[in-house]
Amino acid sequence: MTQTIQPLANAIEYLQPEEQHQVMCALEKAVEWHEGQYRSSGALYVEHPVAVAVYLASLKAGKETLIAALLHDVVEDERASLDDVRSLFGDSVAKLVDGVTKLSKLKYEGKRVKRQIASLRKMLLSANEDLRVIFIKLADRLHNILTISALPPDKQDRIAHETLEIYVPFARLAGLWDLKRVFETSCFPIAFPEESAEWSKHIQALRLKLDRERTSFVERINAETATDVEAHIDYMTDYEVYQKLQGQIALLKDVQSLDSINVVLTEEGKEAELNCYKLLGEVHRKYPVLADSFHDYISTPQPNGYRALHTTVFIAQNHLVKLRIQTRYMHDYNVRRKLSDWAVDPESNLRAALAALSKSPKDGSDYLEDLKSTVLEKPISIFTTLGEIISLPPDSTGVDFVYAVDPGYLRYLEGIWVNGERMEASRKLEDGDTVEPIYLVTEENGKHSMMWLNKVKSIEAREALKNAIQKDSVADVNTQARQILTQELGKERLSPTWLFRVGQLQKLVSEALGFSSFDHVLQDLGSGLLPVSRVVEAYKKVLAEPHGIFVRILSALHLLPRSRVLDNKKYLINIAIYAKDRRGLIYDITRCFAQRDINIAKFGVFAYPNGGALYHIRLEAKDFEEFSDLFDALLQVPSVTRVLRTR
Numbered sequence: 001m002t003q004t005i006q007p008l009a010n011a012i013e014y015l016q017p018e019e020q021h022q023v024m025c026a027l028e029k030a031v032e033w034h035e036g037q038y039r040s041s042g043a044l045y046v047e048h049p050v051a052v053a054v055y056l057a058s059l060k061a062g063k064e065t066l067i068a069a070l071l072h073d074v075v076e077d078e079r080a081s082l083d084d085v086r087s088l089f090g091d092s093v094a095k096l097v098d099g100v101t102k103l104s105k106l107k108y109e110g111k112r113v114k115r116q117i118a119s120l121r122k123m124l125l126s127a128n129e130d131l132r133v134i135f136i137k138l139a140d141r142l143h144n145i146l147t148i149s150a151l152p153p154d155k156q157d158r159i160a161h162e163t164l165e166i167y168v169p170f171a172r173l174a175g176l177w178d179l180k181r182v183f184e185t186s187c188f189p190i191a192f193p194e195e196s197a198e199w200s201k202h203i204q205a206l207r208l209k210l211d212r213e214r215t216s217f218v219e220r221i222n223a224e225t226a227t228d229v230e231a232h233i234d235y236m237t238d239y240e241v242y243q244k245l246q247g248q249i250a251l252l253k254d255v256q257s258l259d260s261i262n263v264v265l266t267e268e269g270k271e272a273e274l275n276c277y278k279l280l281g282e283v284h285r286k287y288p289v290l291a292d293s294f295h296d297y298i299s300t301p302q303p304n305g306y307r308a309l310h311t312t313v314f315i316a317q318n319h320l321v322k323l324r325i326q327t328r329y330m331h332d333y334n335v336r337r338k339l340s341d342w343a344v345d346p347e348s349n350l351r352a353a354l355a356a357l358s359k360s361p362k363d364g365s366d367y368l369e370d371l372k373s374t375v376l377e378k379p380i381s382i383f384t385t386l387g388e389i390i391s392l393p394p395d396s397t398g399v400d401f402v403y404a405v406d407p408g409y410l411r412y413l414e415g416i417w418v419n420g421e422r423m424e425a426s427r428k429l430e431d432g433d434t435v436e437p438i439y440l441v442t443e444e445n446g447k448h449s450m451m452w453l454n455k456v457k458s459i460e461a462r463e464a465l466k467n468a469i470q471k472d473s474v475a476d477v478n479t480q481a482r483q484i485l486t487q488e489l490g491k492e493r494l495s496p497t498w499l500f501r502v503g504q505l506q507k508l509v510s511e512a513l514g515f516s517s518f519d520h521v522l523q524d525l526g527s528g529l530l531p532v533s534r535v536v537e538a539y540k541k542v543l544a545e546p547h548g549i550f551v552r553i554l555s556a557l558h559l560l561p562r563s564r565v566l567d568n569k570k571y572l573i574n575i576a577i578y579a580k581d582r583r584g585l586i587y588d589i590t591r592c593f594a595q596r597d598i599n600i601a602k603f604g605v606f607a608y609p610n611g612g613a614l615y616h617i618r619l620e621a622k623d624f625e626e627f628s629d630l631f632d633a634l635l636q637v638p639s640v641t642r643v644l645r646t647r
Helices: 001-010 017-033 045-060 063-070 080-090 091-105 113-126 129-147 153-173 177-191 193-224 238-244 249-253 270-286 328-335 339-343 349-358 366-375 398-405 407-410 449-453 459-470 474-492 498-500 503-513 518-526 532-544 548-556 585-595 624-635
Strands: 229-234 261-265 309-316 319-327 382-383 389-392 415-419 421-423 435-439 572-580 599-608 612-618 639-647
Touching: 001 017, 001 045, 017 045, 017 063, 017 080, 045 063, 063 091, 063 129, 063 389, 080 091, 091 129, 129 153, 129 177, 153 177, 177 193, 177 238, 177 328, 193 229, 193 238, 193 249, 193 261, 193 319, 193 449, 249 639, 261 270, 261 328, 270 319, 270 339, 309 398, 319 328, 319 572, 328 503, 339 639, 349 435, 398 407, 398 435, 407 415, 407 435, 407 459, 421 585, 449 474, 459 474, 474 498, 474 518, 474 532, 474 624, 474 639, 503 518, 503 532, 518 532, 572 585, 572 624, 585 599, 585 624, 624 639
Parallel strands: 261 319
Antiparallel strands: 229 261, 309 319, 382 389, 415 421, 415 435, 572 612, 572 639, 599 612
């Protein structure tokens, strides 16, 4: 027993003598209650709760947490009652043991994202608003994973899946990256043996190509910067890369997706934070910077307390790498956070974020406006499936989310999963949503960029989309402008044909917008500088008050289109959806209606040559805004090529 007692005695030396005595008394009861009990490996069972307590002691946990860790299995294993624990160690310890016991009894609900979210919420609700329960359970899972080889294969598989889907996110939320790394490296080969082997091979091959230049860059940073730093390559786990790229090895061609470099300032004190910015400037002066890659998480920390400066630089031709610049305190806090760091702040961002996640999903001047809606309003907390918390402005969309998570992959965005349900990328998000992007590499990547530009909320995402669009050729910009204008006019049954063909109409619209020519209107519209809503309103005004002989003749002959905006008495709308037929297409189309609680009054399907499909739908919409949102969602359904509002 000395081998069991001494590690714990050494680990708790930071406690007061009386507290140390109480913890050791709890160890004696754990030994007594677990007497004669063994683990699958053949080891004494009591070695498990001691290992849990030793890990928590490394996080400077308090005595109650350590006592609860030593006794966390006695009630579940029926070695003692909760009343026994309460009578000997108090009500607070008993509540912790009870909370851990309830978590242990939760049934893992499977591997699908929707079930994962349900399990996450149950885990939170069972924690009884005491984060210490979560930390005990994480430490419990750590020791179970370190000894998983003693279990039969079927049990290893179940535990590995559960750990990746439930415990990895919580380890990340808690700032325990050492646990996260152990969970991922140990469980990925067990849960996904074929994928693990394939990804490991590709990742190692890519690292062989990258590491020489990256190692040389690290050496230069360590030797040449004015500030004393310790730079090192931060290698991602294979599972982390696999999850980030959603199992698409083709995305590994973007080398910045693999690993990053941590630059840690060795100095401490108030000047250290300022020197992070100075170091950033020094790096930016020496190396080309990827546009829009800078994020300041020092002045604006993440909800879970994460702080660092992020940037992406070219260290060689076509070789991008991400940098994190931190003080030593920030690095240690981010990588292995002490339990006391959470305990000192009962109103911490982590608690607020966890509370948001535990809620059930609900059913259903430009600069000044940006300032009010993105800076002055309280942000919402959005969760990745790996447990990272992303702060976004209210009413942000999936596009805002993906830009905040990894702007380099915005061009591959196909849609998003929200709380386990597939939705379009432009879907508005709500506080506490868990979101996962859907990436796809196709020839049509970026086809919805103009639509997204009119829907994103964050200034950074909007500017990034503008910059990407403005890099296109003049012809491509003109085409995009015509497409988005056709789409928006189509919502009101306004044909763009006359506008695109009649020079006098173009002149009138251009003058109404303050432009010298319609080509300039299209260029600014296609470049994201001119909102499409302004062009639509100008066109409607010209149609309502025609000027010029030719335009008046067209109006008199009733050849000009008339707007069909919905009013309070007009709910029924007919639309036609053109698509390339595929399995599940009807489901994806009708899902857009169901998610918005929009009734389908009539539904007709027609096949046409070369695998095409045409859907005639009559729907009931309460207002134009609801219909417009549905229209845009339908255009983002994979395989849909065109949506028209019909008679």
